[in-house]
Amino acid sequence: MKPLPTLADVACLAQVSTATVSRVLNAPDRVREETRRRVQEAVAQLGYTPNFGARALASNRTRTVGAVIPTMENAIFARGLQALQEELARADVTLLVATSNYDPAREEAQIRTLLGRGVEGLVLIGEEREAHVYDLIRQRGIPAVLVWTWRADCPWPCVGFDNRASARSIAERALALGHRRIAMIAGVTAGNDRARQRVEGVREALEAAGLRLDGDLLVEAEYSLAAGRDAALGLLARRPRPTALVCGNDVLAAGAVAAAREAGLDVPGDVSVSGFDDIDLAKVVYPPIATVHVPHRRMGLSAARLLLALDAGERRPESRRFDTEIVEGGSLGPAPAER
Amino acid sequence: MKPLPTLADVACLAQVSTATVSRVLNAPDRVREETRRRVQEAVAQLGYTPNFGARALASNRTRTVGAVIPTMENAIFARGLQALQEELARADVTLLVATSNYDPAREEAQIRTLLGRGVEGLVLIGEEREAHVYDLIRQRGIPAVLVWTWRADCPWPCVGFDNRASARSIAERALALGHRRIAMIAGVTAGNDRARQRVEGVREALEAAGLRLDGDLLVEAEYSLAAGRDAALGLLARRPRPTALVCGNDVLAAGAVAAAREAGLDVPGDVSVSGFDDIDLAKVVYPPIATVHVPHRRMGLSAARLLLALDAGERRPESRRFDTEIVEGGSLGPAPAER
């Protein structure tokens, strides 16, 4: 393990001081052209890469932001993350990604790690977390943006949408199609405000129509095809059978469609299914899943811009609320006639 | 932006020297219990988090490894990455993830960035990259593991499988089912050895059966449903029409199934489709896609273990070759009878 070349090595080879090498790297204009070229040559020859830690220590800046997402295992957060990263990279900022596995304690630990690494901004999913975590961030004085959620009087800047309203609207769509026995397969709501708000939205819509979303017709399932399938099989065995399964996300919906097929039921002839998130999966399943389109990439982009604006000293940049829209799909059709 | 608490602040509050605080953090046993408690209290009270850069600078260790993957936008690498991360976390090692967008230059830049951040190990996808990139890594003296690929005399440790052999075997399956007009939708092969090897594997199988995979029946498509669909529409318009579309990955295959449906063709009655990678998508499409199962999580786990072993000083840990297996699926059926 031979020692890496340092600024001093480069300086030595190029016959200049370390200060000059540093300038060539950080403010090339302030160095005479010939000197600059000599230094750049030395850099290339030695394969020199600046030591990030030392640089951070000396300059007290890292040009790094961190994001903590629940999981990388599904495409849900990937698109937005990619957009976030691209936009940050444009401003020469590095994104550090950490995962929490939907575990609040793990999320906190990851936030601590990121803070220790000197991130100058944080992107977090959703709003629900313990007060002391927010205290920690506030104490560090670094900006944080909450994505995938939006609430009028949220004390932190949000870049997201109203999960409750969006869920309500797709449930209303099912009602408008004549469905009355509507069940819901929700994501796990513990520690997950988005999942809970979606349940609330669906419940609101049903109650406005004089229906109830009671325990029997509401099940939670973890984020996987298999869990969605199992939950759907359970619900489809109820009598009277629900005519529509409103799902908390597209993965659960895809599992539900598979379950219906397994049970010998036609979608949407016998039972309708709806999803949420509009990931690629929704278009591939047959019939295509009716879902709620969420502006993944625009959220990522917007979060990046907001963070960069905050970094540039802007005082109170606005939260950004996006609209969602229902994506029609063959999986959601009229309720079957009573027999 | 108030300054973060430092070791010195903690030491001051706890009435000890900075050395003692450092010891409490790194070797608690070497400190008297009462002192330790006082220090820990001070740490908690100040919300102190060690400065990562300074620590790295002083100790010359980071307990960090980096991975560069083509993209996070699809689930392909996510599962393996998650496993990699989990296993590394178990050893208290942090994983830094960067993306290259399938661009060799960008991959090199990301590798440089990671090296600058002091990663003590590298996980890279595939084997194909310019020699000077390997020189760079070798010069740094840090271990690197190549995943998603395997070759007998690869100079770097690999954790993967033989893409060519696996592709050959699924093509042979199509041949065994009587297909003779077989077309392939490959991933983009430029700079992507996995994609190229899969093409080679299919070509081998066809040639062994006296068939050819010529320009007309081989198209490349970028990694997306839409690209797979478009490519398939083009191939299905050929006369005589291919009876089987062998695809370089499941996303392309899903696009191909959608294209067939659009063209009014039955899968597998009129045309068979096969995929590669066995991501969740393959099971959700109807009919389910016959594909090649790749041990995503086991590769991630294995890469982590290999890296940790190398870090622990093991000299030449073995490459690890995994077997793949064909996953049956309704999308691949007997060739239609000649009319």
Add this chain to the structure above:
DNA sequence: TTGTACGCGTTATCAG
């Protein structure tokens, strides 16, 4: 068991 003091690689200040 604890403290002192130096060095890690870089940036930034201040002279030249």
Add this chain to the structure above:
DNA sequence: CTGATAACGCGTACAA
């Protein structure tokens, strides 16, 4: 335009 040199926060001999 360039060069000395003092921080930056932490780990670690070495000394007490």
